Amino acid sequence: MTSRWRQGGVYAITADLTDTALLLDRAGQVLDAGVCLLQYRNKQATAELRAQQAKELLALCRASSVPLIINDDWRLAAELGADGVHLGGEDGDVALARQALGAQAIIGASCYDELSRARAAVTSGASYVAFGAFFASRTKPLARTCGLDVLQAAADLGVPRVAIGGITPDNAGPLVEAGADMLAVISGIVDADDPAAAVRAYARHFTRPGASTAPNNASE
Numbered sequence: 001m002t003s004r005w006r007q008g009g010v011y012a013i014t015a016d017l018t019d020t021a022l023l024l025d026r027a028g029q030v031l032d033a034g035v036c037l038l039q040y041r042n043k044q045a046t047a048e049l050r051a052q053q054a055k056e057l058l059a060l061c062r063a064s065s066v067p068l069i070i071n072d073d074w075r076l077a078a079e080l081g082a083d084g085v086h087l088g089g090e091d092g093d094v095a096l097a098r099q100a101l102g103a104q105a106i107i108g109a110s111c112y113d114e115l116s117r118a119r120a121a122v123t124s125g126a127s128y129v130a131f132g133a134f135f136a137s138r139t140k141p142l143a144r145t146c147g148l149d150v151l152q153a154a155a156d157l158g159v160p161r162v163a164i165g166g167i168t169p170d171n172a173g174p175l176v177e178a179g180a181d182m183l184a185v186i187s188g189i190v191d192a193d194d195p196a197a198a199v200r201a202y203a204r205h206f207t208r209p210g211a212s213t214a215p216n217n218a219s220e
């Protein structure tokens, strides 16, 4: 289990790929480009394939010292010894996941556009809070939208703020200026001709003056 993690930068999320070799190839490119977290998210795979893909991704992430976060399923994260889990509103209780995964686990919570949800998640033990969708998302066209004011108002929560939803290298600037510590991205990276170059294009936002978090910040 990873006890240190870089709490700023690009948070890449995988695509719904059933071809595990392709998934690992893409993930390898993204890890080499310097993401702070990788999330395994596959809404199409069977439970068996998810377990297999997550196990193989975990080995890849370990080799790059990048924490692997499992989407939706803290039991799978516990079974594999992954670094953490991301939980949305329908995915179970943050406090229960914290109890099961332990103090070192990275537990993320989707908060959509709700500050009250973020406060409750932090009280229950969330390591970071995610807000979105900031822009129209190809991956989740029906996602609820969130404004920059929510990101700004979440500054005092004491955990990193993640922005998600339709983020591109061109529209990401105001999110980082509003306090986003991490940019969580699916299509902008996985649909890019060169995923590594896409990661680097997002990462540039964290090296500009005014960015809230430098990419090399660590939790300890």
Ligand SMILES: Cc1ncc(COP(=O)(O)OP(=O)(O)O)c(N)n1
Residues within 6 Å of the ligand: 011, 039, 041, 071, 072, 086, 087, 088, 089, 090, 091, 108, 110, 130, 131, 162, 164, 184
């Ligand atoms: C970093 C991050 N933020 C938000 C989400 C969305 O979670 P959820 O609302 O549970 O939706 P699904 O991803 O499960 O479709 C996320 N996965 N990661």
Ligand SMILES: Cc1nc(C(=O)O)sc1CCOP(=O)(O)O
Residues within 6 Å of the ligand: 110, 112, 131, 132, 133, 134, 136, 137, 138, 139, 140, 143, 144, 164, 165, 166, 167, 184, 185, 186, 187, 188
């Ligand atoms: C998985 C997800 N959650 C969202 C939220 O708002 O909580 S938006 C979203 C989709 C993110 O994918 P893309 O970078 O392709 O838009």
Ligand SMILES: [Mg+2]
Residues within 6 Å of the ligand: 071, 072, 086, 087, 088, 089, 091
């Ligand atoms: Mg979910």
